[in-house]
Amino acid sequence: MSADPANNGPPPGARADWTIDQGWDRYSEAEHQVWITLYERQAALLPGRAADPFLRGLDALDLHRAGIPDFARINEELKRLTGWTVVAVPGLVPDEVFFDHLANRRFPAGQFIRKPEELDYLQEPDIFHDVFGHVPMLTDPTFADYMAAYGKGGQRALGFGHLHNLARLYWYTVEFGLMESADGLRIYGAGIVSSRAESVFALDDPSPNRLGFDLERVMRTPYRIDDFQQVYFVIPALQTLLDVTVGTDFAPLYARLEGAKDIPIAAIEPTDRVFTRGSQAYANAGGRTQAA
Ligand SMILES: [Fe+2]
DSSP: OEEOTTOOSOOTTOOTTSOBOOOGGGOOHHHHHHHHHHHHHHHHHOTTTBOHHHHHHHHHHTOOTTSSOOHHHHHHHHHHHHSOEEEEESSOEEHHHHHHHHHTTEEEEEOOOOOGGGTTOOSSOOHIIIIIIIGGGGGSHHHHHHHHHHHHHHHHHHHHTOHHHHHHHHIIIIITOEEEETTEEEEOOHHHHTOHHHHHHHHHOSSSEEEEOOHHHHHTOOOOSSSSOSEEEEESOHHHHHHHHHHOOHHHHHHHHHHOOOOOTTOOOTTOOEEEOOOOHHHHTTGGGGOO
16 A cells, blocks of 8 residues: 655665565565465465465466565566566555556565564555465456556546545555455455454454445445455455456546445445445444453
8 A cells, every 4th residue: 555645755775666676585584484384374274264366366477486576587477478577675654655666567566574472463554465365366467457547537536635545445445455255255365365353354254234335335434454444345356356446437437436435344324235234333342452
């Protein structure tokens, strides 16, 4: 995601587009081992939970190998498949920089990896979230087109002053999306597939609502940044994301949103397609603040 636009220049050592060298040769053995530990945990958990396009992407990019992937290596395959590349950035980047990268099929990824003692705790997206979580989906041609369209939509949303609405689309799809499959619901959002606990919670816990995806509905729904989601939105197929993004005239949509109230995070509307009517027990008990 992106950072406060008030900060208007790249940090020292970064290029004008905020990219830096990955510096793959400088990772320590301990850092590679963190990747391997996280990779092995998720690889064991995700079959039967993650959507097929994610699992196919994971295989295509061969992300396990000997630790933290070298962007130069994965970019060869990614570029061949969908024209995308991964670029290293020092941390969160301003909105306009983020959208320009996406619109041009470059995914900005954190270069650092979390500490061994913080495997399940992230203040800022690291390379495991960004590369393991996001990049496999970018091997899928439909999702790849959606992400580029989202970048272009973000550039327009800045002009309309409705970025907070569009950011909810990213959140509830790219980060925390669920998808239907012949065998039941599957996860594809990067925030879920890169998290051991949320990979289970998002599909199995009776607490959250699971509702059919609707663009305007999603854009009116706030989200949690500090805990498991209280609502997940389910798409029938990746094509839905591309269709609504390129097929919607966002100017009148933003005009309608001016007069529309946000929908409370745990609410279920009469028009919602309900997959799960959640108990909200987890959130009502205080969520992570109450966890042992
Ligand atoms: Fe992310």
